[in-house]
Amino acid sequence: MSTVTAMPIGPGGTRYKEVKEAMLAALTEQEWKGGEVIPSEKKLADRFGVSIGTLRKAIDELCAENILIRHQGLGTFVAQHRRDRHFFRFFRVARRDGDRAYPVVTLVNFKRAKSAPAVAARLGINDGTRLFVFTNALALHDKVVVIDTVMLPETKFPGLTESMLRGRPNTLYNFYQDAFGINVTSTDERLRIGRASELESKLLEIEAGAPVLEVERVAYSINQKPVEYRITHINTEEYEYIAGTSKSSDI
Amino acid sequence: MSTVTAMPIGPGGTRYKEVKEAMLAALTEQEWKGGEVIPSEKKLADRFGVSIGTLRKAIDELCAENILIRHQGLGTFVAQHRRDRHFFRFFRVARRDGDRAYPVVTLVNFKRAKSAPAVAARLGINDGTRLFVFTNALALHDKVVVIDTVMLPETKFPGLTESMLRGRPNTLYNFYQDAFGINVTSTDERLRIGRASELESKLLEIEAGAPVLEVERVAYSINQKPVEYRITHINTEEYEYIAGTSKSSDI
DNA sequence: AAGTGGTCTAGACCACTAC
């Protein structure tokens, strides 16, 4: 019977969760784009009809999920994939001595194909859906160590061309963000022993069929929809994959 | 100069960080032990001379780091390693179809040894420091798939014996907690291609020298001190290692 | 100096759990 609160709590839970959902909606509708500053906490609190404390709790969670980034004195920004920030959150390969270098990427293949059942299942699409498929060779310290084979549903990346991939100035996920409004926020990865293909063996300078560390990745966008499927093969003679449970999400 | 606040903010930062540090100290001194309930928020706020809101912010962070666990209506508890909870936070092996089973553990070796330089460096101890070294074979769905070789500094685990390891009722990290007051809260892992040893090849039913997924783990306790070094070898013919960036820490 | 996010407060009320 209380009539104290300005607005009743809607279906599904609490006020700050509602605010969070409303902000996620604004982000998916690209009202606020990657790298942009969002309105101040005061303005957002007014807009959603809640106190600053409640509004802050919603932003707290979005920051914890690496969707927003706060900057004291500056404002709150939509997280942007940049080579100099957040890059190593998704690139987990380092030299055995711990040195983490930026890879030099070379596109070695670009084609269209129809989705195999296993890939379609992971991407939540129908078998045979058309995909862009491309392969990148990643060099660390002037030596090719990683081969990425990336598969993207054509419907989510309309108009993607080989030259766009060659010309991109920043990271691949930055490119998804700027060119297609797709914000990769989390990944699911599975690791196992794989075997180098003929092409990979040449690029990695190992024998064909030699064991490599295989990483199967599905990348998810802001609304938890799968947007990318990727198979990575790593030569771990001098490099390794870094995992582990940490409290703060990045490195 | 303001004389409003009850206590000046000490060196190093903010009130809630101070409260958090004080609580971490109480935890390392085992004032509150694994599985126990800690005092109510009201009592802790009085004890530390802060408001409930500030006290809650300290607990928020400790919960985010999986050190405490809140239970509405019940209280706040010191996180405990249990077979039925938090186990898969550290055990990352699953069948390829996604099925995650509890391993059946068999101790196959127990000995003492002196630390090699590489291990000592990881554990932050001197070369040649005495270690307990033991090997476990882990079976999933009635088949040995994982071999763990665990190294523990004798000084941190005084009085550890083979029979204690055989008799433990719960998980290994639960055992560290109950028997030695060591709370493992995070791990650092590095993955690469390894080769099965003679012993491993027999247990895993593969050829000696066959490629296996090698995981090098350092486990850290509540105060970020390394407490365990471990090499894991996984047969990934039917199983795989699960990684990835997720927002919520557990699975 | 103006505007931003960061900290902290003191309290009301709600939701859950145990007895």
Next chain:
DNA sequence: TAGTGGTCTAGACCACTTA
């Protein structure tokens, strides 16, 4: 019913950034 944590408020003051 009593006690716990969970949500929410309305505001003060601090620290940082830009101009």
